[in-house]
Amino acid sequence: MTEFAQSDLSQSDLSQRDLAQSDVAQPSLAQANLARDTSTRDASAQASPADDSDKPALSVRHLTKTYAHATSPVLNDVSFDVPKGKVFVVLGPSGSGKSTLLRAIAGLEPIQGGTIALHGDVIDEGKPGRLTGRSKRASALRTRIGMVFQSYDLFPNKTVLGNITLAPTLVLKRKSSDVRDEAMQLLERVHLADRANSWPHELSGGQRQRVAICRALIEHPEVLLLDEITAALDPEMVREVLDVVLELADNGQTMVLVTHEMRFAEAIADHVILLEDGSIVDSTDDPKEFFTHPQSERAKKFLGSFEYKRHDSQPASDRS
Amino acid sequence: MFDWSFVTRYAPFFVNGALITLYISVLGIALSIGVGFVCALAEITRIPVLRQIVRFYIELSRNTPLLIQLYFLYFGFPKLGIVWSSETCAIVGLGFLGGSYMSEAFRGGLQTVPASQYEAAYVLGLSKWQTLRRLVLPQAFGLCVPALVANVIFLIKESSVVSAIALADVMYVTRDLIGMYYSTYESLFLLIVTYLVILLPISLFGLWLERRFDYERR
Amino acid sequence: MSGVELLLQPSVLPRLLSGLWVTVWIAVVSVAGSIPVGLVTGWLMTRRNAFVRFLMRLYLDFIRIMPQLALLFIAFYGLARLWNWNLDATGACVLVFILWGGAELGDLVRAALQSIPASQYDSAYVLGLSTWQTYTRIIIPLALRRMLPASVNLATRIVKTTSLAVLLGVVEVVKVGQQIIDVYRFRCPDGALWIYGAIFLMYFFICWPLSLLARHLERKWSHD
Numbered sequence A: 001m002t003e004f005a006q007s008d009l010s011q012s013d014l015s016q017r018d019l020a021q022s023d024v025a026q027p028s029l030a031q032a033n034l035a036r037d038t039s040t041r042d043a044s045a046q047a048s049p050a051d052d053s054d055k056p057a058l059s060v061r062h063l064t065k066t067y068a069h070a071t072s073p074v075l076n077d078v079s080f081d082v083p084k085g086k087v088f089v090v091l092g093p094s095g096s097g098k099s100t101l102l103r104a105i106a107g108l109e110p111i112q113g114g115t116i117a118l119h120g121d122v123i124d125e126g127k128p129g130r131l132t133g134r135s136k137r138a139s140a141l142r143t144r145i146g147m148v149f150q151s152y153d154l155f156p157n158k159t160v161l162g163n164i165t166l167a168p169t170l171v172l173k174r175k176s177s178d179v180r181d182e183a184m185q186l187l188e189r190v191h192l193a194d195r196a197n198s199w200p201h202e203l204s205g206g207q208r209q210r211v212a213i214c215r216a217l218i219e220h221p222e223v224l225l226l227d228e229i230t231a232a233l234d235p236e237m238v239r240e241v242l243d244v245v246l247e248l249a250d251n252g253q254t255m256v257l258v259t260h261e262m263r264f265a266e267a268i269a270d271h272v273i274l275l276e277d278g279s280i281v282d283s284t285d286d287p288k289e290f291f292t293h294p295q296s297e298r299a300k301k302f303l304g305s306f307e308y309k310r311h312d313s314q315p316a317s318d319r320s
Numbered sequence B: 001m002f003d004w005s006f007v008t009r010y011a012p013f014f015v016n017g018a019l020i021t022l023y024i025s026v027l028g029i030a031l032s033i034g035v036g037f038v039c040a041l042a043e044i045t046r047i048p049v050l051r052q053i054v055r056f057y058i059e060l061s062r063n064t065p066l067l068i069q070l071y072f073l074y075f076g077f078p079k080l081g082i083v084w085s086s087e088t089c090a091i092v093g094l095g096f097l098g099g100s101y102m103s104e105a106f107r108g109g110l111q112t113v114p115a116s117q118y119e120a121a122y123v124l125g126l127s128k129w130q131t132l133r134r135l136v137l138p139q140a141f142g143l144c145v146p147a148l149v150a151n152v153i154f155l156i157k158e159s160s161v162v163s164a165i166a167l168a169d170v171m172y173v174t175r176d177l178i179g180m181y182y183s184t185y186e187s188l189f190l191l192i193v194t195y196l197v198i199l200l201p202i203s204l205f206g207l208w209l210e211r212r213f214d215y216e217r218r
Numbered sequence C: 001m002s003g004v005e006l007l008l009q010p011s012v013l014p015r016l017l018s019g020l021w022v023t024v025w026i027a028v029v030s031v032a033g034s035i036p037v038g039l040v041t042g043w044l045m046t047r048r049n050a051f052v053r054f055l056m057r058l059y060l061d062f063i064r065i066m067p068q069l070a071l072l073f074i075a076f077y078g079l080a081r082l083w084n085w086n087l088d089a090t091g092a093c094v095l096v097f098i099l100w101g102g103a104e105l106g107d108l109v110r111a112a113l114q115s116i117p118a119s120q121y122d123s124a125y126v127l128g129l130s131t132w133q134t135y136t137r138i139i140i141p142l143a144l145r146r147m148l149p150a151s152v153n154l155a156t157r158i159v160k161t162t163s164l165a166v167l168l169g170v171v172e173v174v175k176v177g178q179q180i181i182d183v184y185r186f187r188c189p190d191g192a193l194w195i196y197g198a199i200f201l202m203y204f205f206i207c208w209p210l211s212l213l214a215r216h217l218e219r220k221w222s223h224d
Helices: A006-035 A049-054 A100-104 A161-171 A176-189 A207-215 A233-249 A262-268 A289-292 A299-302 B004-044 B048-062 B064-080 B086-114 B114-125 B128-165 B170-181 B186-214 C003-008 C012-045 C049-064 C068-082 C091-114 C118-127 C132-167 C175-184 C191-221
Strands: A058-065 A075-082 A086-089 A111-118 A120-123 A147-149 A223-227 A255-260 A271-276 A279-284
Touching: A058 A100, A075 A100, A075 A111, A075 A271, A075 A279, A075 C049, A086 A100, A086 A262, A100 A147, A100 A223, A100 A255, A100 C118, A147 A207, A147 C118, A161 A176, A161 A207, A161 C132, A176 A207, A207 A233, A207 C118, A233 A255, A233 A262, A262 A289, A271 A289, A271 A299, A271 B086, A279 A289, B004 B048, B004 B086, B004 B114, B004 B128, B004 B170, B004 B186, B048 B086, B048 C191, B064 B086, B064 B128, B064 C132, B064 C191, B086 B128, B114 B128, B128 B170, B128 C068, B128 C132, B170 B186, B170 C068, B186 C049, B186 C068, C003 C012, C003 C191, C012 C049, C012 C091, C012 C132, C012 C175, C012 C191, C049 C091, C068 C091, C068 C132, C091 C132, C118 C132, C132 C175, C132 C191, C175 C191
Parallel strands: A086 A255, A086 A271, A147 A223, A223 A255
Antiparallel strands: A058 A075, A058 A111, A111 A120, A271 A279
């Protein structure tokens, strides 16, 4: 694993982030706020990034969502705050609503109740009537949340470099030479600089996911959402992707992760939530404790589903 | 305005035309299935010369219009001493054209059966013949069916040109009646109805068959 | 005179080629006209409005189930009278081929658009791309790749179907061939064999390269 100068990178990272936000994001964010007649608008809505280090990067309050023809809600009064620079891991059995939660935060699914706020700015509010269709968020607003999916869908008609540079040039209107340079830097970090001009179909799943992460990072998202990004990968490739995510965590990227890789979750999490049937049934700031000595019944049951045991009487060590 | 009595009076002519169309089509389709099956088998065997011949035939028949093929058979062959009736020309023409489409359908079906099926059968101890008979061919058949039905519909539609070589099919009757009685709307109405009656049921049957044989989805 | 000599007569091949030009012209105009019709119908088929989809389905299914010759008759004898058009045979042919080609192309467009996974749209959304940008930069290029091989096949089918024009009286290559056979009926009794053979080969050498192109494109982009 190549070492990289952590301090160097986070410096340039921050300065670039400031650049991007002061250039473009602020005016559009003001616009986005104007478009909503929210009664809960924060006074600090117009604040510059440096002021809201005390506000959580992501704040989800009383989130409720029901699918169009369903009887029970898929997300039921979900609330949590993700402080800046922390990693939140969402665990839970399948069907518990983890993916839906992330998609709702990203604006891919509409919510019927509750609010979502980024650094204190409310970006989405539940509307009971709207059951289908995307949340109509402004472009610039969408760039503040990055997301990487399980199905590593790079755009097949663009090269690796093309995939990464497309959005910053088109949406954030940055200079293409700057974007290219930063894209190459990101590719260096994930050890794919030599594949900059390859096509997606020439890459392995693990390589594609790493490119997908770069593609999300180049927009300097305030929060990065990762939805089971290694679930579709062959085991050998899981490691290379998760190592990248660990680096991001070390660098202070605020993240919300859904994953089934328990050892990885234990290593990376600052906070763990257990989601079951759309509700948070357990939440802890001490992941190590959670994984080694789960307290609640639900936690025990969930973590137990990952353990295997033979039921024959001879203990393993006695067999030769 | 629209003369319904005309419709009822001349409907029998259209029925006759339809019968001729069906007669030619059924025989032509049967011939094409035979030719197609043989070609598909030939392509699977590893004899290179055979595969070349089949490839050549397929390219030739798929890249030329049926009408030209029929004219060639009906007007051209007699110069070589081969004089066939209109019916024979039509059936041979349909068989020639259809054969290549059918062979593609069969080949597609056989190739789509995944190798894992053969391997699973091997591991279970089945003989080659058993594997073919009990696993591969039924699956291949199911996979072929949509393509086969599509080809049947295609060939029936193609048969509409046989009036060019003096066969009294539906198009022939239509043109005659329009020419003789200026009954354009009524004749065209009967034309549309006749073809819909022939082709719609087959289309729907094809859809049903496709769903029934779709093992994957079930 | 033998058949070969017939073909080498000074007026024969040039006349056949001029007839072929009419065939090619009809085919090209029809293909060109089918494109906008196909794009619009295909796009309409993916809309959420059920009534629109139903109308399109009706149009598509009718045109695709009727034999092309029947459609030509309907256009030439029927529509021309209905709307008092002075539609000549060539016009009727082009009209029918555009409507039919457009219907077939529409189905291809619909299939291509529907085969694009929702995750492509999702990725573009979270990156902040506008709807227009998503369609022009990602979706449409992808859909084009998926459609192109089958579209080239469709062009081949249109070329072959133009042979039906002779049955409406259009003076294209087959008609010219028949005229030549008539003129030389006594001087070259075997004319029919050679003329129709020549026309057969002419169609082959137009359609075959197109088939090869379609297959090449399909292989080239099969990874998408």
